[in-house]
Amino acid sequence: MVDNNDRDALNALDSRLKNARDHVQDPLNQPGAEKAEKGGALGLAFRVSVEIVSAVAIGVGIGWLLDGWLETTPWLMVVFIVLGFAAGILNVYRLATGFGYAAGYTERDEQAGDKAGTDEGN
């Protein structure tokens, strides 16, 4: 498969890469790289608010539908708004504890959470 032409090209690429690596700092080792990767504090704040609002919206929707069906207006909506808020807090808790976006507190997540616990969540 690899003929001489390709090997020459590979060697040339190798030396060019080496040359380029000597001149460029590893971007991951530069200060601020970690912050940019996480999208910054504003991105985190936005994600947290979206999680809470969407969970409450689902709670309102379920409550409204059940109220219409069972004719219990407005009691089930009140209950489901509270549950929706709890679900939103749960989402945020999962977002904040180690494993980034994952949902469900599972054994796998707990292990991952322990491992990722040092990097300040995601």
Place this chain on the structure above:
Amino acid sequence: MAAGQSPLAQFEIKPLIPMKLGEIDISFTNSSVFMVVTVVSISLFLIMGMRRAQLVPGRWQSMAELSYVFIANLVRDTVGTQGRPYFPFIFTIFMFVLVGNLWGMVPYSFTFTSHIVVTFTMAFVIFIGVTIIGIVKHKLHFLTFFMPPGVPIYMAPLLIPIEIISYLSRPISLSVRLFANMLAGHTLLKVFAGFVISLGIAAGWLPLVFIVALTGLEIVIAFLQAFVFAILTCLYLNDALHLH
């Protein structure tokens, strides 16, 4: 202020070729135009980039391979080897959102990802698909997803509704995140562009400088949101495939 100068005028859907299917309006709109442009440019980018595939890639081939490897690694890291059948779907979603966002950065273009109907449709398809995968793979065992292990049984009536709401909120938070980021960014750009004109030569350069910085930020957000969309799809898929 004329209608065309409103910061929100850029999001207006304009039917170009009116079509009707029964009562449903299926017109070909400016949004559709940019979806077609996006799909065509992705296809050209990948097919032309790989047309003369070489062992030592050129710049173009390198970019095409980079995008492939990026998503392949993302799927492998978050879902594992079981995620391989779903790679084409996740790659498609990522490229579609990314290139759609980037086309939106071109002046006078239309950003279809700034419409909740577009992002929600994608998120809803992902949500339904992932749920079906979970049910097919685990049958009734899938329902244990809503009852975390190690929780006392008397907590179930409270926790199960919370878990179900948390699960149902996924497509909403997934779609709202992308849509709101694009909507807010493009509105902000337009508002500050309006300031440039109204402040004139005296102080107009100040918002102009801000717009330059904001344009850079918007391009970062275009990449970041496409990445977030893809990684969340992977994580939902991972939950469905592996449950607990």
